[in-house]
Amino acid sequence: MSTSFIRLDGQPYVEWWEDRFGLSPATFAGLCFYQRGRSTVWAGVPDVDDLTGARVEAVGIPLLRLGARFWKPTSIAIITFASMASRNVLDLDDQETRRFLAGSESCLEATDPRREDLASGFIVARHDGVAIGCGEWHHGTLYSCIPKGKRVESVDL
């Protein structure tokens, strides 16, 4: 059986991370990019073309989901690559972090200075300087994009 992971040119995805989060392309140096199914782009080191005959279920980690209107970064890619992001980053306090990890939203006061740097859409949620997942920012509210199965209730910080 042949693999369903199709090798892609990574440049558009690397550029997307640079545009949205200010991440240097060097962040993704040495990685191969793959598409599996209609919407998921994966990033991993191995070249699956060197594994003829293997029934491949995953290569590295899922990086982005490609939608018709927007691309959505995965939380795991944010955690793995985006601690050094310089744009669309929101630093959360302990309480906001707990809510975020549990899958709940947080509203930021109209006067909160952190709002100034955020453009609507997907953002890097960060705690103590470390990326903790993908959030979605709209009209003063942060929504958690952590998938249901990965959420943690009342996490130990």
Added chain:
Amino acid sequence: MTNTLERLNRYRELVDDWPAFIEACRMPLPTVVWVNPLRQAALLKLGKQGAPATSAGTDCASDSDILIATSILATRLEALGYPSQPVNWYPGALRVDDIDKPGKTLDFYLGLYHVQEEISLLPAVLLAAEPGERVLDLCAAPGGKTAQIACQMENTGTLVANDIRPNRLRALRSNCERLGLLNVVVSSHDGTRFPLEVGQFDRVLLDVPCSCEGNVRQSGKIPFEQAGGVRGRAGLQATLLGRAWKLLAPGGVLVYSTCTFAPEENELVLDYVLGEDAKIEPLEIEGLSSSAGVTEWNGRGLRPDCHNVARIWPHLNDTGGFAAARIRKRGEAP
């Protein structure tokens, strides 16, 4: 428990200190966690914000970073009420007391550490994979050893992590993602028929399904009756080893491991499958005691290098039970 101990009686001859062995089998197992070196930058960053005792983190990467990261993790776990002790034979590992849910911390969610039984850290150490290599982990789920190997390879090269069971594959994938393993390819073959056309590997880990007698400390009993006893799995183990051997490149290293005491699942499998082109190598791990493998069982003589199989009885290092062999394939690497 009595029933279980009766069943362990068949190993009386093999154990140096029977009362100590029985005593150890009655004790619960400590929880062990190990620092993910692929995420140590995050730990070093967190350490800078934390207590002054852990502020030693520097910006240049070095071998001592893993030790600094480990002490930061220990400090962070302690702050949550979980004191720990370093595992002396494995840099980066900590024995953690009184932690009932080691997976409920932010640090676990972020993949800063993994939770694994202490003695099951051993096979990856014996495998000693290197950056850039092509490595196969044939029975990989849920992936603790896969993760160790991926880290040894410093997130480079190709590590194929294979398992047959769909629900265990899910756990494997989720661990690989959480720990940020970029060099792993997950595959879903029956290991006994893993396609040869994929080509040979520099190293192969074969951590076979077994009767799990060595987990007696986790469960308080031996689950081997359902599994068909110590002979029930030997056929599968031998077939897996035969396939794994074909997938190993000349000059390469294969590690065979089980969490069971039964010679039927360890030395006898090696004796049955391995030929002239195999050499079971002597093992020495600093800080870890083991006893020699058996070269005779029920009157049957086995290949002499079975002596080099490392048997880890629970009382030797206060761990679960385990057996492992490091086997070199003769010939020059291609």
